[in-house]
Amino acid sequence: MAAFEKILLKNMDMPDYSGSLKDYERAGGYRAIQNALGKTKPGDLIDIVKRSGLRGRGGAGFPTGVKWGFIPQDHPGPKYLCCNADESEPGTFKDRQLIERDPHQILEGIILACYAIGARTSYIYIRGEFALGAEILEKALDEAYKVGYLGTNILGAGFDLDVYVHRGAGAYICGEETALLESLEGKRGKPRTKPPFPAIAGLYGKPTVINNVETLANIPHIVNRGPEWFMSIGSPPKSPGTRVFSLSGHIARPGNYEVPMGITIREMLEDFGGGMSDGKQLKAIIPGGASASFLTSEHLDVKLDFEGIASAGSMLGSGAITFMNEGTCMVWAAERLLEFFHHESCGKCTPCREGSMWLLQILHRMEAGHGKHEDLDLLLKLCGNIAGQTVCAFGDAEIAPIVSTLQHFRHEYEAHIRDGCCPYRTEQAELVSTGSSQRH
Amino acid sequence: MFSSEAKKRISLVLKRYPIKSSALLPLLNLAQEEEGFVSEDSMREIAKLLDLTPPKVYEVATFYTMLNLKPIGRFHLQVCKSLMCALVGSETLLKWIDQELGIKPGETTQDNMFTLNTVECLASCGTAPMMKVNNDYFEHLTHEKVCQLFEDLRTTGKCSLATGPFRWPDPGMLR
Numbered sequence: 001m002a003a004f005e006k007i008l009l010k011n012m013d014m015p016d017y018s019g020s021l022k023d024y025e026r027a028g029g030y031r032a033i034q035n036a037l038g039k040t041k042p043g044d045l046i047d048i049v050k051r052s053g054l055r056g057r058g059g060a061g062f063p064t065g066v067k068w069g070f071i072p073q074d075h076p077g078p079k080y081l082c083c084n085a086d087e088s089e090p091g092t093f094k095d096r097q098l099i100e101r102d103p104h105q106i107l108e109g110i111i112l113a114c115y116a117i118g119a120r121t122s123y124i125y126i127r128g129e130f131a132l133g134a135e136i137l138e139k140a141l142d143e144a145y146k147v148g149y150l151g152t153n154i155l156g157a158g159f160d161l162d163v164y165v166h167r168g169a170g171a172y173i174c175g176e177e178t179a180l181l182e183s184l185e186g187k188r189g190k191p192r193t194k195p196p197f198p199a200i201a202g203l204y205g206k207p208t209v210i211n212n213v214e215t216l217a218n219i220p221h222i223v224n225r226g227p228e229w230f231m232s233i234g235s236p237p238k239s240p241g242t243r244v245f246s247l248s249g250h251i252a253r254p255g256n257y258e259v260p261m262g263i264t265i266r267e268m269l270e271d272f273g274g275g276m277s278d279g280k281q282l283k284a285i286i287p288g289g290a291s292a293s294f295l296t297s298e299h300l301d302v303k304l305d306f307e308g309i310a311s312a313g314s315m316l317g318s319g320a321i322t323f324m325n326e327g328t329c330m331v332w333a334a335e336r337l338l339e340f341f342h343h344e345s346c347g348k349c350t351p352c353r354e355g356s357m358w359l360l361q362i363l364h365r366m367e368a369g370h371g372k373h374e375d376l377d378l379l380l381k382l383c384g385n386i387a388g389q390t391v392c393a394f395g396d397a398e399i400a401p402i403v404s405t406l407q408h409f410r411h412e413y414e415a416h417i418r419d420g421c422c423p424y425r426t427e428q429a430e431l432v433s434t435g436s437s438q439r440h
Numbered sequence: 441m442f443s444s445e446a447k448k449r450i451s452l453v454l455k456r457y458p459i460k461s462s463a464l465l466p467l468l469n470l471a472q473e474e475e476g477f478v479s480e481d482s483m484r485e486i487a488k489l490l491d492l493t494p495p496k497v498y499e500v501a502t503f504y505t506m507l508n509l510k511p512i513g514r515f516h517l518q519v520c521k522s523l524m525c526a527l528v529g530s531e532t533l534l535k536w537i538d539q540e541l542g543i544k545p546g547e548t549t550q551d552n553m554f555t556l557n558t559v560e561c562l563a564s565c566g567t568a569p570m571m572k573v574n575n576d577y578f579e580h581l582t583h584e585k586v587c588q589l590f591e592d593l594r595t596t597g598k599c600s601l602a603t604g605p606f607r608w609p610d611p612g613m614l615r
Contacts, residue, residue: 012607013611019605078458087563088560088561088563089561090522090523090524090560090561090565091523091524091561091565092561092563092565093563093564093565093566093567093606093608095563096563096564096606097606097607097608100604100605100606100607101605101606101607127563128465128469128504128506129506129562129563129572130563131575131576132575132576132577132604132605132606136605162456164456166456166462166465166466167465167466167469168465168504168506169465169468169469169504169505169506169507170504170505170506170507170559171503171504171505172560172561183465184462185459185461185462186459186461186462186463186464186465186490186492186500187461187500188499188500188503189503189504204458204459246565246566247566248524248527248528248565248566248568249524249527249528250527250528253609254565254566254567254608254609255566255567255608255609256566256607256608256609290522290523290561320565322523322524322527322565324527328527333523336521336522336523336526337522337523339521340522340523340560340561343560344560346503
């Protein structure tokens with residue numbers, strides 16, 4: 001494919017780039033706050049981000065500038081910005097790299113976002129497992145405070161900001177923005193019913209914006225180079241910019257690759273992922289993390305942008321693409337994902353909590369060779385009773401692997417039932433007990 | 441119970457939030473850092489510090505899988521078993537661990553050195569199979585590396601195979 005310029009992973013490509021304040025400044029970092037703070041009106045900054053067309057990189061793809069614009073400008077405050085660093089969507093490992101390799105890029109994005117919405121306090125909610133990431137962010141915060149990029153009267157612009165790192169303790173659902181707020185308030189991470197939306201009543205009941213790490217990392221570049229520049233990259237007008245795609249599964253070169261949105265899955269697999277490993281054929285693709293519906297080798301020419309993946313019947317989600325080869329059992333794959341969803345369901349909504357257990361039990365039975373023909377309809381009926389029946393998107397996510405594998409690979413389910421065993425496994429599938437307690 | 445060093449950190453943590461209960465997860469994490477698990481005594485102490493009831497602290501503690509409510513071995517082996525890791529060998533990794541240590545998920549070695557659990561995605565899908573040992577990530581694991589890891593942990597308490605700051609692929613691999 002044609003040459004392109006990396007945006008977010010560019011700094012760390014430089015030899016000996018350590019991610020320190022010094023290195024980040026040498027690469028042109030913190031220029032955006034020098035140019036914007038006190039010189040650009042907060043409302044104009046929101047307008048710049050709106051015009052850039054930037055959409056959230058966490059999963060839902062909501063337009064970032066619009067989200068900021070929902071914050072009531074005349075609210076006396078406090079208002080909050082939360083950086084969502086709870087990266088937990090299976091398949092996704094981009095934020096981990098952005099945090100550990102270029103933390104100041106994120107901090108500069110946070111400062112700009114807080115300036116735009118009028119927040120004086122920001123929390124970086126980082127998943128508890130990222131101990132190293134939290135340590136690196138704390139160190140970056142210290143550096144930024146020392147030179148006056150954080151604290152009071154930043155750059156003499158009369159703008160005050162404190163940023164804190166807040167570590168989670170192991171719960172996927174805390175990546176859902178209202179669950180994140182609950183967790184930050186010291187509660188179980190259970191999503192809130194909406195409305196009210198966080199922009200009106202978020203953290204401590206105050207106006208709050210929650211933005212993903214990668215989303216915020218884009219902000220300094222948009223401020224430096226302008227919304228028109230950003231809008232010219234990738235797949236405008238609806239999917240401008242680059243994405244850091246996390247590639248995993250049966251491919252030669254898994255890893256994080258930043259590319260302009262709009263390249264095809266085939267280009268991603270062949271030009272970056274190095275093709276399938278061990279000369280095997282591709283069978284299935286999950287294009288947006290565990291919550292996204294499975295696609296097949298027939299979808300290789302689908303474009304990797306929000307609309308392209310949606311029109312193929314899945315979603316771009318967190319930008320995690322998993323490739324599975326011909327030897328992968330689709331019932332087993334769905335079962336594995338359901339184990340995840342059942343473990344991570346917060347337990348608030350009955351359809352999700354109980355439904356995930358029933359779905360998993362049926363899949364266990366099926367994979368062990370004890371499936372019945374009526375199970376296929378039962379699976380779909382259960383999924384239908386979960387879809388749209390929960391307060392957050394988790395319910396819709398947990399049924400995606402089952403509905404989509406039944407759509408594309410129904411014959412594999414039928415083979416399990418007919419043969420009384422999993423045709424893909426030479427030995428009985430080992431059901432791994434998690435050895436950890438239930439959450440609900 | 442919190443050490444005097446921890447108490448200093450607690451007073452700093454409390455200043456970060458407009459309401460005390462926001463410090464609950466940081467304090468639970470700190471308690472675990474100090475004792476290796478979250479004891480009932482520390483939950484009671486946290487409740488007092490944050491003006492919460494002990495059941496409220498317990499309610500929250502039971503929600504988060506990283507918090508161990510019972511003592512575990514000195515090294516907590518956490519193997520990711522989510523689909524992406526399973527595609528490239530997490531079950532094999534569990535077999536190696538069983539071969540070397542004789543433990544299965546949920547079990548602890550008799551000398552109390554190692555506790556094994558399977559966990560869900562740790563954001564290491566491109567560098568699997570992997571496991572986390574206490575705070576450190578170990579990625580691209582092979583049988584050989586696993587043996588070295590256990591040997592190093594037994595003898596020195598540390599292992600140089602720990603990965604991070606994370607970046608993958610590293611450009612050296614790509615030419």
